[in-house]
Amino acid sequence: MGDAALAQAGGPGTVEVHGHSRLQHHFDTLGQQKSAATLGMWVFIAQEVMFFGGMFCAYMVYRIWYYDGYVAGSRELDLVLGTVNTIVLIASSLTVALAVNAASEGRRQATVILLGLTLVLGLAFLGIKYVEYASKFELHHAHHAAANVRLFPMAGFFHVDGELAPVGNQMRMFMLLYFALTGMHAIHMIIGVGLLLVIMWMAHKGAFSPQWFTPVEMFGLYWHFVDIIWIFLFPLLYLVNRHH
DSSP states (O other), rough: HHHHHHHHHHHHOOOOOSSSTTTTTTSSSSSHHHHOOOOOHHHHHHHHHHHHHHHHHHHHHHHTTHHHHHHHHHHHHOOHHHHHHHHOOOOOOOHHHHHHHHHTTHHHHHHHHHHHHHHHHHHHHHHOOOOHHHHHHEEEESSSSSSEEEOSSSSTTTOOOGGGGHHHHHHHHHHHHHHHHHHHHHHHHHHHHHHHHHHHHHHTTTTTTTTTOOOOOOOHHHHHHHHHHHHHHIIIIIIITSOO
């Protein structure tokens, strides 16, 4: 690794870069500036973990109380679409990691291409989630015998009958938490897509170099966090207790 890249890392014994055009006035070196940005991002991620942690706790409590309804609700989710979305997000984590590496080496075109691939995968995830949401709004004949299911949990939309009727209220609670958890995750994805467009534009303009690529790296941390949240959501919603 060259001296400039070492200065970006800010490790002991490295050459510090002064007077860089991206160095803010209240920092002495790019290494110090990056350390502050990294700390800020990890503090943000920590509070996001606490936010999602509360929602996960609510899910677990109601899962214990309403076991039968959670099993029935989980079976109404599309396992194929959920699996595909999991693969898509894991692939996007790979492309964003490669983009950070490319930015650190000053490979401008590779950085733009890899960020573009991340954008495509992120939009693919949101598109698949839209298809999955749409199926919950529509009245359809489920795989249960004589069971009509409309699973958006708000008043006037939610409707189950047939063999699902006895656990209808329990299913409503499952679907409320399903939409709350996946909806909040989708909002984070949409925010990430917006940030990604800005960083792609900066990369296209040649803003990043081995001396300064902090925005790409901080975005990578955010994107990995959003992906990890889905890694927890997928088994909890789609796999756990799917069958009695």
